[in-house]
Amino acid sequence: MRTIHSIGELRAALRPARRHGSTVGFVPTMGALHDGHRALIEQADDESDVVVVSVFVNPTQFGDASDLQAYPRDLAADAAAAAQAGAHLLFAPAVQDIYPDGFASTIRVDGPLTETLEGAHRGRSHFDGVTTVVGKLLNIVQPDAAYFGQKDAQQALVVRRMVRDLDLPVRIAVCPTVRAADGLALSSRNVHLSPADRERAVALSAGLRAAADALAAGERDAGALLAAAGGPLAAAAVTPEYLALVDPDTLTPVDSVTGETLLALAACVGDTRLIDNIVLIPIPDAAATR
Numbered sequence: 001m002r003t004i005h006s007i008g009e010l011r012a013a014l015r016p017a018r019r020h021g022s023t024v025g026f027v028p029t030m031g032a033l034h035d036g037h038r039a040l041i042e043q044a045d046d047e048s049d050v051v052v053v054s055v056f057v058n059p060t061q062f063g064d065a066s067d068l069q070a071y072p073r074d075l076a077a078d079a080a081a082a083a084q085a086g087a088h089l090l091f092a093p094a095v096q097d098i099y100p101d102g103f104a105s106t107i108r109v110d111g112p113l114t115e116t117l118e119g120a121h122r123g124r125s126h127f128d129g130v131t132t133v134v135g136k137l138l139n140i141v142q143p144d145a146a147y148f149g150q151k152d153a154q155q156a157l158v159v160r161r162m163v164r165d166l167d168l169p170v171r172i173a174v175c176p177t178v179r180a181a182d183g184l185a186l187s188s189r190n191v192h193l194s195p196a197d198r199e200r201a202v203a204l205s206a207g208l209r210a211a212a213d214a215l216a217a218g219e220r221d222a223g224a225l226l227a228a229a230g231g232p233l234a235a236a237a238v239t240p241e242y243l244a245l246v247d248p249d250t251l252t253p254v255d256s257v258t259g260e261t262l263l264a265l266a267a268c269v270g271d272t273r274l275i276d277n278i279v280l281i282p283i284p285d286a287a288a289t290r
């Protein structure tokens with residue numbers, strides 16, 4: 001695996017592969033790679049001839065300067081993890097390469113997809129930052145497929161919308177959330193949790209699971225399912241920023257679960273902001289999730 005820092009060098013490295021008709025799979029990340037990223041890279045490797053992983057902590061999607069400052073970075077460890085998972089090229093540009101002096105363009109997806117949930121709590125600039133950098137990275141890499149995690153379900157929806165709206169010639173694949181044995185969704189931010197907060201953080205996935213269990217027991221009412229999800233959170237003294245049952249395609253709130261429904265939540269545990277979600281699927285006598 002080669003680590004490349006410049007846009008020109010990356011394009012040059014991909015040219016021979018393209019000439020030979022090889023397919024390119026792309027996994028954009030902010031680094032601090034964990035097994036969730038690994039699953040994306042492995043799926044890209046299964047489905048593509050050449051796998052490119054990017055590591056770029058994108059300043060424009062952070063509202064909070066201290067959050068950006070504290071974001072974990074370790075390029076040497078990321079290179080080892082990406083290579084082991086099957087990446088061929090690691091693209092790690094500098095901020096100045098992505099946002100050179102005079103940079104003045106934004107890709108913006110308007111409407112409820114970016115205004116609700118994360119958009120409402122992190123501000124509209126968050127998704128502007130995401131779509132602008134992902135749009136740029138897709139233009140730089142020009143992959144056949146790009147891989148995103150269900151962990152950031154809203155981000156995947158917004159990226160899909162952008163790709164459709166702008167006719168970008170790429171397939172967007174969304175991979176299941178990878179969790180620790182106790183249920184906590186893997187996240188680069190988990191390293192910031194103190195041991196006590198790491199234990200409390202299990203309340204997020206436990207809350208989602210409690211709602212899935214209530215659904216499996218026959219409950220369909222959104223208020224009752226949200227109350228079930230809130231139980232483990234309250235027990236761990238974790239106050240959600242949002243806890244919402246929404247249509248998984250439009251993110252519109254639902255009153256009752258009659259089809260696939262996204263249960264999404266964000267909460268701070270200590271100083272660390274975490275998000276998680278599951279898709280509730282009402283099947284008689286069982287609630288399947290992904």
Ligand code: AMP
Binds near residue numbers: 147175185
């Ligand atoms: P990040 O580095 O956090 O920006 O994430 C890069 C990509 O990895 C995004 O598409 C995330 O949704 C995905 N990802 C992060 N955590 C997980 C996880 N636990 N399981 C699956 N995908 C994940």
